[in-house]
Amino acid sequence: MKYRHRTRRRPAQGATFGGRVAFAVRFLAALFALAGLDAVAPAPAGAASLTVQINDDTGHPLPFAVVGLMAADGSVPRVRPPAGLTATIIDQRDETFVPYVVAITKGGSVTFRNSDTTRHHVYTFAPIHPFEFILKPGDVSPPQVFDKPGIAAIGCNIHDHMIAYVYVSDTPLVAVSGHDGKAVIADVPPGRYAVQVWYPQLKPGITVAPVTAVIAAIPVDLTVPVPAIPFVDDMMDGMN
Numbered sequence: 656m657k658y659r660h661r662t663r664r665r666p667a668q669g670a671t672f673g674g675r676v677a678f679a680v681r682f683l684a685a686l687f688a689l690a691g692l693d694a695v696a697p698a699p700a701g702a703a704s705l706t707v708q709i710n711d712d713t714g715h716p717l718p719f720a721v722v723g724l725m726a727a728d729g730s731v732p733r734v735r736p737p738a739g740l741t742a743t744i745i746d747q748r749d750e751t752f753v754p755y756v757v758a759i760t761k762g763g764s765v766t767f768r769n770s771d772t773t774r775h776h777v778y779t780f781a782p783i784h785p786f787e788f789i790l791k792p793g794d795v796s797p798p799q800v801f802d803k804p805g806i807a808a809i810g811c812n813i814h815d816h817m818i819a820y821v822y823v824s825d826t827p828l829v830a831v832s833g834h835d836g837k838a839v840i841a842d843v844p845p846g847r848y849a850v851q852v853w854y855p856q857l858k859p860g861i862t863v864a865p866v867t868a869v870i871a872a873i874p875v876d877l878t879v880p881v882p883a884i885p886f887v888d889d890m891m892d893g894m895n
């Protein structure tokens with residue numbers, strides 16, 4: 656699959672809004688289909704990993720989607736987050752932020768590194784943690800600690816095409832889908848959860864409220880169809 660974030664097209668606002676509606680409807684339809692699992696799937700004895708397959712509505716796997724599990728009653732699961740969710744790195748390579756989307760838990764940090772031979776800038780206007788600084792070649796930033804949940808779009812003022820997203824999660828049960836569209840959430844205790852899905856292409860202007868619903872048992876593969884939306888070239892318009 657060709658990565659959509661390389662596509663340089665701007666969708667019409669109306670089309671984007673329509674896509675969001677389709678997302679909600681189709682997501683809920685998929686969950687009604689899952690209801691049967693509730694009755695037949697035995698509760699596993701211990702924690703297991705949950706794989707959520709994220710596809711767009713053309714059936715292609717969607718990378719860079721953030722999948723989070725909240726308890727079905729809306730509370731935050733009391734699980735210790737793995738180390739990768741409390742401290743992570745975003746590199747700058749070939750005038751690209753790598754990775755494009757990271758998920759961390761509230762209170763976690765992101766460190767930025769410049770592996771290019773040119774200068775980069777790093778900034779966000781996100782209310783949850785605004786900052787900006789310059790990174791010379793080889794520089795590593797101090798860890799940026801995100802104490803509030805939310806989404807921060809990260810940019811570089813020197814290279815406008817550079818963009819990344821930091822998803823700061825309330826729940827420690829969170830993962831980002833890979834190139835195969837699979838988000839694997841490790842060590843999920845048995846129980847009922849609300850599945851929240853977010854990805855950058857769903858965001859025409861501001862943060863989109865995640866769609867939530869309940870799944871019944873783990874382990875389970877959940878296919879969540881989402882609409883294929885051409886990626887926005889100038890995504891800094893969408894920054895808070």
Ligand SMILES: [Cu+2]
Nearest residue numbers: 775776811814
């Ligand atoms: Cu740059």
